[in-house]
Amino acid sequence: MYNNDLPPEEIFYDLADFFKVFGDPSRIKMLYSLYKKELAVGELADILDMNQSAVSHQLRILRQSDLVKFRRDGKAIIYSLDDEHVFSVLEQGLRHIAHKNGLEEDAYEPQNYAERS
Amino acid sequence: MYNNDLPPEEIFYDLADFFKVFGDPSRIKMLYSLYKKELAVGELADILDMNQSAVSHQLRILRQSDLVKFRRDGKAIIYSLDDEHVFSVLEQGLRHIAHKNGLEEDAYEPQNYAERS
């Protein structure tokens, strides 16, 4: 009767898990910040005003989702976005929010909040 | 020292809330199903093998996020995606998953699981 011809069940769980990672303000801020430039864990903690442990825990989730990559530089570990594609997901959300707020769709694009210091 | 020039705090919460809606397998399945054709609540419950109450609760979340619209048709209430843009978010996720599974990026596109009955 109904069309049950959906992709394998597992796909929907994977997909939900993927979006779930974007569903937390702290992680969103991390990704947004990392889009501008790579950052060490401590820098992220300062920028986001979170304690180091919380940042590490969230970075683990981003790592496990392959959204960020990292390298060691002396004592520090430097994180960056895994690929440009990651940010394009964010961008789509940003446009949605901007639109709902009655703003130009690019209102929240990072280039409009660029480094000035 | 660090670049604190981020968009208003609220944006990140809105953005997280937006993605949070996509972060549940049941809601993802609903959106995926609704992409193919509009569906009544009871039809969704049958297709997704969920009870009617759970479906209604989730539909409320989708409504409040403006991801779906609805109309009454006799006793039934028919739901559909609010706009094509909603699905393009899903699509981006689907491509990500397909790629991670070593498949063609369009492997999970709905047209590849089209109505056949």
Add this chain to the structure above:
DNA sequence: TAAACATATGAACATTTGTACATATGTTCA
């Protein structure tokens, strides 16, 4: 109008999730 049907909503409950605290691991430098 009363019964049947379709959907929505409130409350309760188990599960998941994000954070803080304490501590472990790993690196640099004196």
Add this chain to the structure above:
DNA sequence: TGAACATATGTACAAATGTTCATATGTTTA
């Protein structure tokens, strides 16, 4: 090598979330 620094991880816990059950609301039809 030992102290200082940077990050990761285990545990505990409060808050958020999804589902079920019971019931309310709204529509059709006999």
